[in-house]
Amino acid sequence: xxxxxxxxxxxxxxxxxxxxxxxxxxxxxxxxxxxxxxxxxxxxxxxxxxxxxxxxxxxxxxxxxxxxxxxxxxxxxxxxxxxxxxxxxxxxxxxxxxxxxxxxxxxxxxxxxxxxxxxxxxxxxxxxxxxxxxxxxxxxxxxxxxxxxxxxxxxxxxxxxxxxxxxxxxxxxxxxxxxxxxxxxxxxxxxxxxxxxxxxxxxxxxxxxxxxxxxxxxxxxxxxxxxxxxxxxxxxxxxxxxxxxxxxxxxxxxxxxxxxxxxxxxxxxxxxxxxxxxxxxxxxxxxxxxxxxxxxxxxxxxxxxxxxxxxxxxxxxxxxxxxxxxxxxxxxxxxxxxxxxxxxxxxxxxxxxxxxxxxxxxxxxxxxxxxxxxxxxxxxxxxxxxxxxxxxxxxxxxxxxxxxxxxxxxxxxxxxxxxxxxxxxxxxxxxxxxxxxxxxxxxxxxxxxxxxxxxxxxxxxxxxxxxxxxxxxxxxxxxxxxxxxxxxxxxxxxxxxxxxxxxxxxxxxxxxxx
Amino acid sequence: xxxxxxxxxxxxxxxxxxxxxxxxxxxxxxxxxxxxxxxxxxxxxxxxxxxxxxxxxxxxxxxxxxxxxxxxxxxxxxxxxxxxxxxxxxxxxxxxxxxxxxxxxxxxxxxxxxxxxxxxxxxxxxxxxxxxxxxxxxxxxxxxxxxxxxxxxxxxxxxxxxxxxxxxxxxxxxxxxxxxxxxxxxxxxxxxxxxxxxxxxxxxxxxxxxxxxxxxxxxxxxxxxxxxxxxxxxxxxxxxxxxxxxxxxxxxxxxxxxxxxxxxxxxxxxxxxxxxxxxxxxxxxxxxxxxxxxxxxxxxxxxxxxxxxxxxxxxxxxxxxxxxxxxxxxxxxxxxxxxxxxxxxxxxxxxxxxxxxxxxxxxxxxxxxxxxxxxxxxxxxxxx
Numbered sequence: 001x002x003x004x005x006x007x008x009x010x011x012x013x014x015x016x017x018x019x020x021x022x023x024x025x026x027x028x029x030x031x032x033x034x035x036x037x038x039x040x041x042x043x044x045x046x047x048x049x050x051x052x053x054x055x056x057x058x059x060x061x062x063x064x065x066x067x068x069x070x071x072x073x074x075x076x077x078x079x080x081x082x083x084x085x086x087x088x089x090x091x092x093x094x095x096x097x098x099x100x101x102x103x104x105x106x107x108x109x110x111x112x113x114x115x116x117x118x119x120x121x122x123x124x125x126x127x128x129x130x131x132x133x134x135x136x137x138x139x140x141x142x143x144x145x146x147x148x149x150x151x152x153x154x155x156x157x158x159x160x161x162x163x164x165x166x167x168x169x170x171x172x173x174x175x176x177x178x179x180x181x182x183x184x185x186x187x188x189x190x191x192x193x194x195x196x197x198x199x200x201x202x203x204x205x206x207x208x209x210x211x212x213x214x215x216x217x218x219x220x221x222x223x224x225x226x227x228x229x230x231x232x233x234x235x236x237x238x239x240x241x242x243x244x245x246x247x248x249x250x251x252x253x254x255x256x257x258x259x260x261x262x263x264x265x266x267x268x269x270x271x272x273x274x275x276x277x278x279x280x281x282x283x284x285x286x287x288x289x290x291x292x293x294x295x296x297x298x299x300x301x302x303x304x305x306x307x308x309x310x311x312x313x314x315x316x317x318x319x320x321x322x323x324x325x326x327x328x329x330x331x332x333x334x335x336x337x338x339x340x341x342x343x344x345x346x347x348x349x350x351x352x353x354x355x356x357x358x359x360x361x362x363x364x365x366x367x368x369x370x371x372x373x374x375x376x377x378x379x380x381x382x383x384x385x386x387x388x389x390x391x392x393x394x395x396x397x398x399x400x401x402x403x404x405x406x407x408x409x410x411x412x413x414x415x416x417x418x419x420x421x422x423x424x425x426x427x428x429x430x431x432x433x434x435x436x437x438x439x440x441x442x443x444x445x446x447x448x449x450x451x452x453x454x455x456x457x458x459x460x461x462x463x464x465x466x467x468x469x470x471x472x473x474x475x476x477x478x479x480x481x482x483x484x485x486x487x488x489x490x491x492x493x494x495x496x497x498x499x500x501x502x503x504x505x506x507x508x509x510x511x512x513x514x
Numbered sequence: 515x516x517x518x519x520x521x522x523x524x525x526x527x528x529x530x531x532x533x534x535x536x537x538x539x540x541x542x543x544x545x546x547x548x549x550x551x552x553x554x555x556x557x558x559x560x561x562x563x564x565x566x567x568x569x570x571x572x573x574x575x576x577x578x579x580x581x582x583x584x585x586x587x588x589x590x591x592x593x594x595x596x597x598x599x600x601x602x603x604x605x606x607x608x609x610x611x612x613x614x615x616x617x618x619x620x621x622x623x624x625x626x627x628x629x630x631x632x633x634x635x636x637x638x639x640x641x642x643x644x645x646x647x648x649x650x651x652x653x654x655x656x657x658x659x660x661x662x663x664x665x666x667x668x669x670x671x672x673x674x675x676x677x678x679x680x681x682x683x684x685x686x687x688x689x690x691x692x693x694x695x696x697x698x699x700x701x702x703x704x705x706x707x708x709x710x711x712x713x714x715x716x717x718x719x720x721x722x723x724x725x726x727x728x729x730x731x732x733x734x735x736x737x738x739x740x741x742x743x744x745x746x747x748x749x750x751x752x753x754x755x756x757x758x759x760x761x762x763x764x765x766x767x768x769x770x771x772x773x774x775x776x777x778x779x780x781x782x783x784x785x786x787x788x789x790x791x792x793x794x795x796x797x798x799x800x801x802x803x804x805x806x807x808x809x810x811x812x813x814x815x816x817x818x819x820x821x822x823x824x825x826x827x828x829x830x831x832x833x834x835x836x837x838x839x840x841x842x843x844x845x846x847x848x849x850x851x852x853x854x855x856x857x858x859x860x861x862x863x864x865x866x867x868x869x870x871x872x873x874x875x876x877x878x879x880x881x882x883x884x885x886x887x888x889x890x891x892x893x894x895x896x897x898x
Contacts, residue, residue, distance in 0.1 A: 064618060064896065071574065072614035076607050078581055079596060083604065086597025087667065090677050093589020094852045101586035102863050104579030109870050112571035113877045119896035120568060125880050164853070168664035168677070169589070171853040347668040354665050382668070383675070472667065475597035476676035477685060485604050492608075496615055499626045506624030 007479035009471050012084040015486045017456070019076050021449060022493045026070030026500075028448050031145060031192060032199015032234075033063050034138035038131075039226055045131045051514075055222055056134075057122075058512035059203065062504060064119060069500045073493060084482060088463050088473035095161050095172045096151055099179070103147035111140030145195075146188050153184035155464050156455070157252045163376050165353050165369055170467070183248045190241035193234050194448055197411060200231025201444035204418060206508055208437030211428055219512050224422055232415035238408055243305055249458075250306030250314070251328070253465060255390060256458035258317045259397040261302060264291050266316040266325065271297035272305065273402065278395050285317050285391055317394070321387050334378075336387050343382030346375035380462060383472045392460040400450035400457075407447035414440060519848070521857035523829065525587040526847045528864060530824035532580045533651070534817040537702065539573035540644050541713050541813070542566050544706025544734075546613070547640030549633055552714070552730055557888060558723055559633075560621075560897075565717050565886050566710075567617040567898040572874070574614060586860055590662075590850035591835055594678040598660050599650070599686030606646045613639035617898045641703065648702030652695040654827045655749050655771065657838040659688065681839040694752075697745035704738035705792075705816065712799055712809035719887035728799060731808070735796040750775075755836035757846050764833050764844045774826045781829070785822035791815025 037059040044052035078100055082089050089096075117125055117133040125133070154160075160177030161170045172178065204227045207220035249257045257263075262278055263270065264285060276295030283289070300310040307314070307328065315333070319325050323335035334342075349371035356365040384390060418437065421427040427434075459465065463473040545552075545566045553559040585592040596603050612635035619625045620632035659681040667675045682688045689695050711734060714727040754770020757763070767773070775782040795812030798805045828834035833844035851857065891897040 061896075065622065068615045068618035071571075072611045075574070075578055075610055075614070078578060078585075079603060079607055082581075082585065082592040082596025083600055084597070086593040087675060087677055088593075089585065089589055089597065090593035090664075091667070093585055093592055094856050097582065097586030097589055097592070097852065098856055098860055101579070101582035101860060104575070104582040105863060105867065105870060108575045108578055109874065112575040113874050115571065116568055116881060117877050120881055120894045123893055124883065129880075167853075168667060172856045172859070175855075175859045350668050351665055472675045474676075475600070476679045477597065477600045478683075481600060481685060485600075488608065492611065495627075499615070499619055502624040502626050503619060503622045506622070510623075 004479060005471060005474075008477070008482060009474050011479050011482035011486055012474050012477075013470060015084060015482060015489065016077075016080060018486065018490055018493070019073060019080065020452070020456075022497065023070065023073040023077055024449060024452055025445065025497070026066050026073060027141075027145070028195035028198040029066045029202055030063065030070050030141050031138075031195035032197065033059060033066070033202060034134075034141055034199070035196060036199055036203055036227055036230060037063060038134045038138050039230070040223075041131050041134050043226075045127050051218070051222070054512055054514055055219055058219070059223070060118070060134075061507055062206075065500060065503050065507065067115070069496055072496065076489065084475050084477065085463065085473050086475035088468060090169060091468060091473070092158075092161075092170045092464060094169055095154065095158075095178060098172065098175075099147040099151040099154075103144050107140050107144035107147060109140075111137055111144065114140065142192060145192055149187045149191055150179050150181075150184045152455075153181055153187045154178055155462075156187075156459055157181060157183045157248075158464050158467055163372065163379070165350055165372055166357070168350075168354075183252060186241060186244040186248050190238065190245050191451075193237040193241055194451060196234035197231055197238055198444040198448050200227040200234055200415070201411065201440050203227035204231065204415075205438050205441035208434040209508065210511070212431065212434045212438065216511050216514060217428055219514060221422065221427065224418065224427060228415050228419045228422060231411070232419060235408060235411045235415060239412065242405070242408060246305040247308070253459060254315050255317065255320045256392065256397070257306065258315065258320060259392045259394045259458050260401040260454060262291050262394055262398045263302075263314065263316040264318050266314055266319040268303065268313045269300045269311045270302040270306075270314040271299045272301035274298050275406075276398070276402065278398055280395075285321060285388065291394075317391055321390065336381070336384075336390060339378040339381040340384060342375040342378040343380060343384075345382075346372050346379045347382040349375070377466060380464070380467045380469050380472070383469050384461065389461055389469075392458050397454055397458040400453040404447045404450045404454065407443050410443070411440070516858075518854040518857070521854060521861060522847050522851045524861060525583075525851065525857055526828045526834070527821075527825065529580070529584055529587060530821045530828070531817075532576065532583055533824050534819075534821035536573070536576045536580050537647075537705070537820045538709070538813045538816045539569075539576050540647070540702065540706040541709035541809070542570045542573045543613075543640045543643045544703070544708070545640070545710030545713065546636040547644070547703070547707055548710060548730065549636060549640075552711070552726055553723065558720070560891070561718060561720055561723065561886065561888055562714070563617065563620070563633075563636075564891055564898050565714065568881065568886075570613065570617055574610060577610065583860075587852055587857060588845070588847075588850045589852060590678070591845055594660055594662065594845065594850075595650075595658075595835060597676075597678060598680030599653075599658060599689065600680075601684070602646060602650050602686035602689060605642060606650070609639040609642040609646070613643070621898055640706075644703040644706040645699040648699035649689050649695045651702075651824075652692075652698035652745065653689050654824070654834055654836075655752075655754070656689075656692050656694050657755065657836040657844075659839040660837045660843060661840040662837075662843040678843075681837075694745060694748050697741050697748065701738055701741035701745055704734045704741060707734040708738050708796060709809060709812055709816065712795060712812055715799055716806050716809045717882070717886055719885035728803070731796055732800045735800070739793070755833040755841075755844055757831040757833055757844075759831050762846075762849070764836070764841045764846075766841075770832065771826055774830045774832060777830055778826070781822045781825050784818050785826075788815045788818030788820075788822060792819060 037056050040052055040056035114133040114136040118137050121130055159181050160174035162173050164171050203223050207223040210216045210220035261273055274296045277293040279291055279293045281289055282291045302314050303312040304310045315325055321336045323333040325333050327333050349368040353365050353368035421430055461469040463470055553562040616632040616635040620629045662678045664677045666677050711727045711730040750772040753766040753768050756765055756767035756770050791811045792815035795808035799808035828847045833846045835845035837843040
């Protein structure tokens with residue numbers, strides 16, 4: 001591939017990763033803290049206890065600071081599909097644009113409208129109306145997450161569409177297949193519950209700091225009570241939806257699953273790596289070097305999670321490339337070479353189709369159209385050259401995945417312990433647990449970020465699975481221009497993050513208004 | 515009977531309407547561009563910032579929805595313009611990114627850079643956000659430099675596989691080389707400032723700011739009218755990008771936009787009503803000291819006039835996003851829209867818009883029952 005194009009793709013990907021990564025620092029807290037403060041306000045409205053009002057109001061201040069920067073980092077993401085991925089926008093905008101537009105109409109306005117009542121309406125609307133506004137802000141944020149995850153899930157598993165060779169784009173034929181795909185539902189469930197978990201970890205962590213400092217202890221314990229129960233439920237749901245994710249990935253993106261597990265050679269009754277260290281000497285997917293320096297496996301679990309059958313065959317990276325194994329539907333998997341051949345056939349037929357159409361040769365055009373249709377499932381492979389082009393970054397995907405899973409397990413234990421200590425009224429005296437609570441905030445943020453790294457790095461090279469790789473999706477903007485905007489955003493977002501964290505810490509130090 | 519053609523036109527209308535609403539809501543940006551001039555003391559600044567700060571999210575959300583709706587209904591425009599005129603859009607987005615944090619952060623302790631920095635961000639967004647948007651919309655009439663060749667996707671050539679290529683290495687900044695684009699850019703900037711002045715007259719319970727806002731209505735209203743008329747007259751007498759309805763061929767037609775107004779009398783009438791309402795709001799506020807409702811006349815007038823102007827750009831066999839380097843690559847409502855299926859699905863969603871408008875009106879009224887004064891800021895619980 002051309003070096004210039006390579007650089008342009010690299011910077012465009014870098015910019016997307018940078019902006020999405022920054023955006024995702026703030027979104028999960030909005031989703032999680034939103035529910036927690038709404039629960040607190042609900043208790044206030046039901047009991048009339050002013051302490052709960054003040055508790056809810058304190059968390060609302062932190063919510064507001066976080067929300068503003070979440071909005072700031074979010075706008076660029078939507079427009080970036082056009083600015084940096086124009087081929088992608090043209091090729092699938094017919095399908096991909098709809099969830100983004102619906103997100104704007106149904107979710108963003110709900111959020112933006114009721115957040116003004118939530119912030120400024122304490123004395124201007126009734127108690128119940130204010131409570132409804134707080135819940136509607138959270139609902140708006142959650143709906144927005146739903147539609148953007150529908151869009152993302154569609155890239156991972158394109159459904160409900162047909163390619164139209166006249167317009168040279170994919171067109172939607174089934175809205176509900178797009179909006180209701182199993183992978184979209186699972187993504188939504190997993191992402192939202194994980195955000196709840198992060199919100200809970202945040203509240204417990206900040207409250208722990210007050211306990212360490214012996215300030216506002218009553219407030220801190222009250223917050224911990226709500227956040228711990230909420231956190232425990234969330235993390236159990238995260239485990240359930242995480243299992244669902246593993247199943248979906250196995251079915252729809254076997255290469256991603258193989259990378260997540262560092263599995264090169266497929267096998268029946270495959271185990272799940274609990275802890276492992278990859279061998280950095282492993283260079284080619286088909287060399288004989290053992291991919292692991294060390295690993296502890298839970299036997300059969302990967303087959304069970306991926307196929308709901310302890311003896312099922314799980315293909316490794318080598319199998320996905322070389323093909324020849326039996327797929328769940330009974331057919332035999334094609335090799336990369338075979339897929340590429342068919343992708344190229346589709347490409348050639350498409351060029352020929354356009355030519356035939358422009359010359360009015362309709363019978364020829366119909367024949368070419370059939371070739372396109374028959375080979376379209378492998379369209380994207382026509383843009384790739386070598387076997388290694390379809391392998392994502394294995395170490396990154398592997399380590400991020402395992403870190404995320406371990407942290408998820410840790411949090412179930414953590415919230416259970418905190419809940420126990422809180423019930424026994426020992427939380428205020430356990431310095432160790434308070435410090436663990438404080439530092440666990442960091443773990444929650446890392447796990448949340450790493451989850452997205454697994455989802456997005458693990459699907460490389462595809463913007464749309466099997467249909468469009470990154471190098472065919474990018475805009476014609478030269479690499480130097482994108483590098484400039486990358487640097488601008490990197491500097492600006494970092495500066496804003498520093499300001500946000502400092503303001504947040506200042507507010508926390510100031511404490512609730514009791 | 516709902517045909518594909520009807521849906522395409524319906525969506526061009528929705529886009530035009532969103533554009534009109536967006537320009538009205540740019541009064542927030544207009545106000546930001548005056549925080550160093552209209553408000554002198556710290557208390558005045560505080561009041562002005564808080565009045566605008568309760569509205570900025572509407573503008574922001576409308577911009578995002580405008581983008582999303584444009585993407586869903588006219589994806590070829592999204593790909594061509596955003597991926598081509600890169601710097602115009604990046605500059606615009608950059609200005610909105612810094613705006614979004616500034617209200618919340620500027621008065622908070624520990625904001626590292628001090629309130630002046632965040633107010634400078636607001637000022638930057640106020641100037642750039644309005645001016646650049648005006649310039650970008652002007653290119654709907656003056657044209658851009660791009661070539662669309664969809665077969666590039668599978669003919670991996672020197673330009674990679676890019677289907678909509680931009681022909682100018684400045685990637686959008688070349689639009690600043692056209693004086694007519696400047697006229698609309700400046701017209702939008704001064705319109706936004708005028709509307710902000712009218713908004714302050716309507717909303718603030720503060721004698722000094724009230725008086726000053728009336729003066730600023732005049733100071734900004736005059737340059738607005740001058741630049742807007744310059745753009746309008748220039749456009750009406752220029753050649754426009756017409757489409758042959760039978761062959762779909764794009765060609766230059768003298769007085770095309772004037773013809774569009776004449777051939778679509780309803781559009782012309784609503785446009786004129788809009789312009790009169792804008793001028794009524796401005797002149798009423800300047801001449802009559804007890805007239806406080808100017809923002810509603812000028813605001814609604816702006817929505818009507820801008821919406822009709824965008825209809826003129828896209829209806830009546832006109833290419834709404836023309837290319838002067840490759841005339842036949844020009845985008846029309848017909849050749850750049852989504853499929854019939856998508857437009858139908860989106861149209862069903864658009865039926866919910868009145869519901870959205872209803873709760874926006876409710877929220878606006880709930881919060882704006884009385885005018886904003888300094889003393890309220892403490893009581894309302896969340897001040898910027």
